[in-house]
Amino acid sequence: MEGASFGAGRAGAALDPVSFARRPQTLLRVASWVFSIAVFGPIINEGYVNADSGPELRCVFNGNAGACRFGVVLGLGAFLACAAFLLLDLRFQQISSVRDRRRAVLLDLGFSGLWSFLWFVGFCFLTNQWQHTASGPGTTQAGDAARAAIAFSFFSILSWVALTVKALQRFRLGTDMSLFATEQLSTGAGQAYPGYPVGSGVEGTETYQSPPFTETLDTSPKGYQVPAY
Numbered sequence: 001m002e003g004a005s006f007g008a009g010r011a012g013a014a015l016d017p018v019s020f021a022r023r024p025q026t027l028l029r030v031a032s033w034v035f036s037i038a039v040f041g042p043i044i045n046e047g048y049v050n051a052d053s054g055p056e057l058r059c060v061f062n063g064n065a066g067a068c069r070f071g072v073v074l075g076l077g078a079f080l081a082c083a084a085f086l087l088l089d090l091r092f093q094q095i096s097s098v099r100d101r102r103r104a105v106l107l108d109l110g111f112s113g114l115w116s117f118l119w120f121v122g123f124c125f126l127t128n129q130w131q132h133t134a135s136g137p138g139t140t141q142a143g144d145a146a147r148a149a150i151a152f153s154f155f156s157i158l159s160w161v162a163l164t165v166k167a168l169q170r171f172r173l174g175t176d177m178s179l180f181a182t183e184q185l186s187t188g189a190g191q192a193y194p195g196y197p198v199g200s201g202v203e204g205t206e207t208y209q210s211p212p213f214t215e216t217l218d219t220s221p222k223g224y225q226v227p228a229y
Contacts, residue, residue, distance in 0.1 A: 015093055025166045026089065032159040033082035038152035040075025042145035043068050049138030060142040061129035071149055074122045078115060078156065085111075098174070105174060109167035116160040123153040 020026060047068045048057040061067035088104060095101050130146055133139055 015090070020090070025163070026086070028159055028163050028166065029082050029086050029089070032078060032156060032163065033086075035152045035156045035159060036075045036078035036082065039149050039156065040072045040079070042148045043071045043075070046142045046145035047071070047149070049142050051138075058138075060133065060139060060146050061126055062133040064129050067126055067129045070122055071126060071153070074118055074153075078119075078160075081111060081115065102171075102174060105167060105171045109164065109171055112160055112164040112167050116157060116164055119153055119156045119160055123150065123157060126150050126153060 047060050049060050050056075051058045051063075059065045059068040061071075085108060088108070092101065092104060095104065126146075127150055130150060133146075
């Protein structure tokens with residue numbers, strides 16, 4: 001079926017760049033993309049400081065290398081996912097199959113929900129490690145980067161939850177429209193075609209005619225007598 005479904009117009013219709021840029025979903029993806037850079041960027045640049053006991057580098061979050069790696073992987077994953085889903089949104093209206101549109105929306109819904117949960121875990125993890133970080137020259141130097149990563153992790157929770165809600169709305173909208181189309185098709189298929197008009201079943205005697213060539217001939221017509229010899 002090539003109708004409008006899952007929050008997009010009819011397949012093959014021209015895409016308006018201005019309206020696409022103003023869509024709440026597009027704005028949320030761009031915001032999430034910026035927030036992800038603000039998380040993994042400071043950690044990569046200033047998240048590792050010199051240890052007090054030697055020249056080796058340690059993570060600014062309580063010396064826990066896992067906290068820095070988790071923040072970087074989470075931010076990079078969100079960065080790549082936002083770019084991929086933006087491209088998918090651009091191509092979404094060109095998808096003619098309702099089944100393929102459904103799969104794309106389900107992918108968006110599942111990934112957004114998963115990343116919302118991971119951002120919540122990352123925010124709690126980084127905050128806990130920062131609270132247990134001992135003060136020192138390295139901590140003071142990288143403190144702004146650590147606090148920025150924590151703050152934008154929290155903002156990322158909000159943006160990805162909003163993306164999850166938008167994807168859920170698109171999924172419900174598309175499901176309702178698909179059910180509506182199915183019901184219409186079923187109703188149309190169940191209607192009987194009008195037949196030919198039939199009579200009442202009562203035939204008048206004056207209109208009755210005998211079948212051809214079935215009249216019985218009278219062998220003894222009236223007024224004729226057989227001659228006697």
